[in-house]
Amino acid sequence: MKWDEFFVTGEPMIYAAMVSIVLVSVAIVAGLTYFKKWGYLWRNWLTTVDHKKIGVMYIIAALLMLFRGGVDALLMRAQTAVPENGLLDGQHYNEIFTTHGIIMILFMAMPFIIGLMNVVIPLQIGARDVAFPRLNAVSFWLFFFGAMLLNLSFVIGGSPDAGWSAYFPLASTEFSPTVGNNYYSLSLQIAGIGTLMTGINFLVTILKMRAPGMTLMKMPMFTWSILITSVIIIFAFPVLTVALALMMLDRQFGTQFFAMQNGGMDMLWANLFWVWGHPEVYIVILPAFGIYSEIIATFARKNLYGYKSMVISMVAISMLSFLVWVHHFYTMGHGVMVNSVFSITTMAIAIPTGVKIFNWLFTLRKGKITFSTPMLYALAFIPIFTIGGVTGVMLAMASADYQYHNTMFLVAHFHYVLIPGTVFAVIAGYHYWFPKVFGFRLNEKLGKWAFWFIAISFNVTFFPLFILGLNGMTRRMYTYSESTGFGPLNMLSMVGAVGLTIGFLLLVYNIYWSTRYAKRDTTGDPWDGRSLEWSTPSPVPEYNFAKTPVVTKLDAFWFSKKENTPLTDDGDYEPIHMPNNNGQPFIMGVAFFFFGFFMVFSWWIPAIIAGLVVLGTMAYRTFEQDHGHHISVEEIERTEKALRGEQS
Amino acid sequence: MKIDHAKPLEYSTEENRLKILGFWVFLGAEIVLFSTLFAVYFTLVNRTGNGPAGSHIFELTPVMVETIVLLSSSFTIGLGIHAMRIGAKKAMMTFFGITLVLGAVFLGVEITEFVTYVHEGATIQTSAFLSSLFTLLGTHGAHVTFGLLWGSAILFQVKKRGLTPETANKSFIFSLYWHFLDVVWIFIFSFVYLKGMM
């Protein structure tokens, strides 16, 4: 293989990216060495098994990916802003919308949610950590190195270019001969295994580690949403595992699953992809529903309306989510029967979703609404998401879908669902729980500015796409002629995209500003919260709760404040058992990274060696004897006094 | 670590109970994984392209041998766990050893079978049907192979460290895994081989 086949060449933007990657890497290494932070980084972050730190790392990675995917999006909008634009060529545009999709769904939305659930869930159920802290670290590093592997494709070997859904036969070696789609199958596989493990970990955590007295129907709604999400992850991801494995076999080992000769079936890929892909949508949306439920209840100062029906509708959504995947390819030519069945199941999802919307609205009723930044996102969610929802029902009608399928109408629809749904939710959750992790609030004024930029620009960007779609503009077109009349609305959309960029930059500036100047919160409960996570001091000590809280009803912390009843019994502190940090998950992630990289290029011998290292780290794990350590009573007392000192 | 002596050793600590539940959940995911492979197989079973159909290459004898061997290994590991619960470390190790040997025999027969197929011109690249067949059988076979490595590591630990809450827990979880592979095989036996020869 020649060097110019190995590295991506020919585009000034890519050279710039290469240079900046090298410079940033050098800067990081130099900085760590100069400030002697290698040991700190290794001991406190790379080897950590603490759910809060793992959560923070997830969120940092997700924010980085948000900007990577955001730049892709901006380039796409810029390219299509005017007819016959020459900013990007067809191939480059194809790679960009492909990676935009993969990164935003799998490496931004999901990890952001997983990050928030890592930080919040153990605190919300009154637990010391998750059920399997080591496995949790493994999950993170597999996600992280999977994401890095995909990003590497930008400079080495070429990015995947067959769309994020990678339909065969387009994604086969015949029509997509670069290694781009090998990156796709391998990086998603590695990250996907990590996600599956996260699902198992959180399901067991929520089922088995709740504080005494917290029955299932006394769990906070966010915990419920994560319980259901974990179930969907556990049962949907194996399908992706199989689909990606078959893709790899077809591309690199000459099998015939989706090939056109010798009996292969190209439709089967689409089928398997969406058997996973539709539940995936609910994996990113249900936690958002949970976050909004927490925030709306907190800032309306009212308990959640219709708690039971909220839970039932989430369970219903989780079951239905596995029954609707065919609506992604109504136009594949199966008969009226198949399309009708899946139309009806799809529309049925609107029923539980509608129930939730009305329950949120009635939570606001008779409330006392304060418009904090997280609450603004939660409130904006309701009207915008409803547009996404009703257009979803329109798309669910098979006959009508023949006119929407693959058009900008569809693109507008899913952005109207995913952005107010997932993205607003993770930003809201991030503002909401930020003080819990770092001990100070983000600046409200900057936060509100960012909110208005994001909320308004979002609509300016995506509403025109509905109209473009109805006017016959298909998605994934890198250019169009002036006679189509698509120009003006695309330009408007570009203006919105710039506004969104400003909003997101404000969001980041807010972190910088608040870190330097924001007032420190000493109460641990800056929003007057309702659930257990607000009962510990902020930043949360390593062991979470000095004494395990005892729960008697929903919104336990709220009632303990109102009724002045303590959350814990009077007994003395006891030593707390904690897991030890360990480098094995990180090393395993690195080994997986190299395994994936060598596999991408079909370099079998290095791949086998890296695979053996992976097995070696597993063997190490089974033979090691690590019983963790105990935090002594004196240390707990000292920590509690330091953190709660100012209060008493 | 609190040890609850009222429960069997493998359930005796909180951590052990979490691990057993977690593994059951993992097996739930495995059910979906194999279901997907079956879905692929059933979809492609008649799409034989220019290669042979199942009825032309399947042979009853090796398949019966594999079935009996795997069923027996599932029986012996069940006995192994029983022995572990009554504290008979030596018997337990013997049963585990027999299980692993039977697993290796199964794998040997399966590999011979694959070699025969390939000699008959039925490779994983020949047709969609054969791709899905080899992938389904291969995934099961890979699970057995991984089981052999994992089981040996556990056997070694039991020998060295004795029956502790930790080793008992690992052994029990391993037995769940092994029984599960047996269940998967029963479905392969019925719906791949017997249906194919029907």
Next chain:
Amino acid sequence: MKAKWFLLSIFFTLSLILSGCDNSLLVFDPKGPQAKTLSDTIIFSIIMMAGILLVVYILFTFMLVKYRASKMDDSYEPPHEEGSKWLEITWTIIPIIIVIVLSVVTVRTTSEVESKPVAYANDKPLVIYASSSNWKWHFSYPEEGIETVNYVNIPEDRPVEFRLYSFGPITSFWIPQLAGQKYAMSDMVTKINLAAEIPGSYIGKNSNFNGKDFAHMEFETQVMTEKDYEKWVEEVKETAPALTESEFDELIEPSVLGRKTYSSTHLEFSPAPEGEHAGHHHGNSDEETDSSHHMDMDMDMEDHK
């Protein structure tokens, strides 16, 4: 509050756009019965959905205006409410009814657009094979024995049956003003039934991404009067060259092409993947399928009658 006005304005723009400019949007400007059915279905669903949006927006505005903290007494403490059985049942039942209505509409319209247009139920359809290769469309008229590339002429007021397949990646055949889209795939034939009622030129395109020059994969659909159409066919038969196998092999190589016209079709040497040529039946060694071979061939012959 800014939010309220902002959201209200979005809503009104929405309703304005949908009521005012529907004539200019392709999907709402049908030129045949199938596209008309779809356009009506879409408008019907938009009206239903606008009703739902209205309810949500009114409730939302009401809650925000009435229950904001700044308007409340400091001592006001919101009540504890578990929920209301009847309200919750109401907002479950009403959506169920809406979904039932929409389901009925969906099933009816889907079967309508999947079959021959009702008004032309007794007419013999004109069969045209539309096959895609990277990045162009080939139209074969088996009855007339002619073939075109990147444009298709059809007569008005006569049912047309497009039979779709692809030499390569999945594509989607779409003439927005005449009918909804459908995939063209390599190992089977899918069908679109349509009829055109107003002569004119309508844009057709591939709407499913299939690689580098996807954006340029458009074709013109010319709807002609019966007389003009027949005249055109005769003209092609007399003047256009025949399509040879080697020329066709060159045609399907990846490229962007202009229009081409031939006086024979590629179906003669490279048949469509249907009947005995379908992907499901490629050289099957199974006896059972062998017998179905013959059945398919019989059916195939009927199709060509």
Next chain:
Amino acid sequence: MKQLFPVPHVIGFVSSLLLSLIALVVVKFDLTFASGMTILGVTALVQAGLQLFLFMHVNENEDKRSLMTNIAYALFVGLVTIFGTLFAMLWGYNMI
């Protein structure tokens, strides 16, 4: 020695062997497709049940309900995947 071979285990083992032999009838006799599949379905499910309850002790776990729900959910998704795929990919094209 005898206590190493508990009766339920032995019975379970023998019946699983027997069930495998019963399943063989579909190969040895000329049955219709439907009856053959019924026999295979019943024997396979009974065998799976034997493993689950007899050898895997699914019943003795303190989280019995969670385990059962988990398995039921997995079967739900698995069966939906298998039959849904067949419905959408094969059977659907023969209906219209």
